[in-house]
Amino acid sequence: YCYLKIWIFHGFYAEEDLVGNLASMSTSERIKAIQKMPETMKKKREIRNKVLKEITKKSRHHGSQLSCTQCLQGTAVSFRRFGNSLSEYFHLLRFWHRALKMIGAKFGTSVLSYFIFLKWLLTFNIFSFLINFSFITIPQFVVAEPNKLSFMGLELLTGAGYFQQTVLYYGFYTNATITKIKNGPSYNMQLAYIFTVGLYFVICFLILLFSMAKSFCRNFINLQTYSGNASKLLCTWDFNITNEKAVKLKQKNLSTQIKEDLTEVNREVVHFSVKERAVRIVIHLVSWIASLGTAVAACAGVYFLSINNLKLFVKGHKNDLESQAAMLVLPFVASLLNTFIPFFYSWLGHLERYQTPGHHIYVTIARNIILKISIVGILCYYWVNIVATSESQCWETLVGQDIYRLVLVNFIFCLLGSFFGEFLRRIIGTTFCVSLGLPEFDIGRNVLDLIYAQTLTWIGILFSPLLPGIQTISFSIVFYVKKVSLMMNCQPPRKVWKTAQMTTSFMFLLFFPSFIGVLSVIGVTVWRLKPSEGCGPFRGLPSMYAAVAEWIKMLENHTPSKWVVWIYHNLITSVLFFFILSVLALIITYLYWQIIQGRKTMIKLLHKQIIN
C-alpha cells in the first residue's frame, strides 16, 4: 500500500529512490512490491530491469567474486522457477476451483459464500479423518480381533449390527499397549486416543479463533458510519458475475433498491400511535413465545423418544427388522423437526410485519439457531446423563451409533430438502403457479444445516473416530447435489446480502455455540464420566482423563522426563497459572480498548482538519 502512495504522489523523482528501495529488499518482497504497483506492464518491466541491474551493480561493489555472485544469482533464479512449478502443482489441490468460479459467475458472491463455507468445513473433516485414521485406526488394525457378526445391508443405515465390532466405534479399540516385537517400541493406545482427539480439538480451536479474528477485523471494525449510499453504489457491484441474465437481474435489483432508498428518504419516519405500538409489541411477544414454546415442545418430544430408544438397547439385541427400524425413529423425528419448524418460524415472521426485511431475516435465523441448539443440547444431556449411567454394555458405542444415525438421516433429509425445496418448487413455479417464479437459494437455512451437521460430527469424534470420513463423503455429495440443483432450479438472489458480514457471522456461529458447546460436552465426557468396563481403550479407569494422570505418575519415576511432569503439575493442572493467565488477558484487552478509544478521537480531529 505504501508503494501505491509513493508512486502517485512523488512522481518522477522518486523513481530512483524506488529502484533503490526495491533493490535493497529480499527477492520475494521485491516481487510482491512490483506486482502491486499500479503501473502498466511496460513500466513495471522497465523498473524491474533497472532494479536487477542495480542489484548486480551492488553485488559487484561488494567484493570481486564476480563469478560467485553470478552463479549465486543463477541458482536463485532456478530455485524460483522450481518453486513456481511446485506451486502450480499445489494448485491442483485446490479442488472444485472451477465449480466455485462458475457458481460465483452465475449467482454472485453471496451464494458462493455458502459453497466456500462448505469447502472449509470439509477440510476440517478431512484433517480429522486423516489423523484419526493414522494414529488410532492403523495401530488398531495390527491387534484387531476378528469380527464374528454377519453383515446385513441394513447396517449402512443403522450403524449397528456388523459395524459394532469394527474400527468405526470406540468400543472396538483396545486398551493395551501394542508391541509387535518383544522389547521393541510400544504404542500406548490409551494415550494415543486421548492425545489425538485432544490435539485435533486444540488445532481446530486455534484455526477457528484466528479465522474469526481475521474476518472480524476486515469486515466489522469499520462498520460505523459508511454503510450508506456511497458504498452501496460504488462498492457493491459484483464484478464476479459474467452471466447476462444475472447481470440484468443485478442491475434491476440495484435500481429497485435505489428507488426504495429515495422514497424512504422522502417519506418521514412513520410515527405509530401508542395503541399501534402496543399492538405491535404484543404481536412480537406472542410470536416469540410461540417459537420458544415450539422449541421446548420439540425438545421434550426428542427427550421422551430417546428414553424409549434406550430401552430398546438395554433390553438386549433382537436384530430383527422391526427393532432395527425402531432405532431409526429418533433421528428421523429429530431431522423432521429440524426441517419443518423453520417453515413455521418463517410464517410467523411474515405475520409479524417487521419494519425492515433485514430484521425479519435476523429474527428468523436467531429462532432457528435456538431450535437447533436446544435439540442438540437435549440430545447431549440424554447421552451424558442417561446413556452413560445406564446398564448397557458399552455406552460409548451406543452414543456413537446414535450420532452415526443422526448424521446419516440429516444427510438424507438435506438431499430431500434440495429435491422438494428447489426442484419441485421450480416445477410448481414455472408450470402451475407462474407468479411464484423460480426459487432462490436459501443461504441462511442451508448454512445452519451445515453447522448443525458439523456440530454432530465434532461431538461424535470421541465416540466414533472414523465419523469425519463419513461426513467428508456426505459433504462432497451435498456439494454436488446443491450445485446441480442451484444451476438447474434457482435464480440469483434478489435481496442484497452483505456477504462479508454474513461470512463473519457464519464463522462466529460455528465457533461460539457450536464449537464451544462441543468442547464442553467432550470436556464433561473426558473428565467426569466413567468409561464402560468391558470395551474401549479406557476400560477399567475411573475417567478417560485418568489415563493421562497415570502416565504422568509413571513418568515421575523416569528421570529424563522430569520436565514433562513439572509442566503437568505446575502449568496444566495448577489453578494459579490459569488465574494469572486470565488476569493478563483482561489487562491486555483493557489496554487495547483504550488504544482504540484514543484512535477514534484522533480520527475525528484529523477529519475536522481535512475539511478546514
Add this chain to the structure above:
Amino acid sequence: MGNKQTIFTPEQLDAYQDCTFFTRKEILRLFYRYRDLAPQLVPLDYTHKPAVTLPYELIGSMPELKDNPFRQRIAEVFSEDGDGNMTLDDFLDMFSVLSEMAPRDLKAYYAFKIYDFNNDDYICKSDLEKTVNKLTRNELTPEEVNLVCEKVIYEADVDNDGKLSLEDFQHMIIRAPDFL
C-alpha cells in the same frame, strides 16, 4: 509443463511472472486466449516482441467481459492508447488486476480510474451520473439520478471539494468490506 514452449524466452516469462500475479501455466493459457480472439493477427512467436494490438471490439466480445456494463471503461483504462485496443502486455495486466490474487487497494485504484469517465483524476458529478446509469440500465429518472449523485458526494467527500478524489474513494473502500 516443461521448458519446451517457444512462444516466450525464459527471461520474458520470468518478467511476466514477476510483474503479474500469474504462474507460468496461467500466462501461457492467457496467451492462447488472446490469440484465439484473432489467430491471424497474433503470431505464435513473441520472442522478438512483435507490436500486435487487438481492437476493442474483439476484447469486448470475450465471455468474461461481454456482459459487464463497464467493459468499455475497463478496456480503455488498461489499454496503452486509451481507446481500448490492447496489446498482450495490456491484456495480461488487465487480467492480473481483475484476478482474485490482486490486493484490494490495487483493485480500488483501478476501479477509481474505471469510474472516472473524463480521466481528470477526480470522480465528479457527471462521472457519477454515467456510473449510475450504467449500473441501473438507465431505469432511473434524471431527478433520481441527480439525487443519488448528490447523496454519494455528500457522504464520501472528505475534503469537501464537491468531487471524489482517489483518497476519498479509497477511504470509502476501506469501510466497505463487500468491495470486489
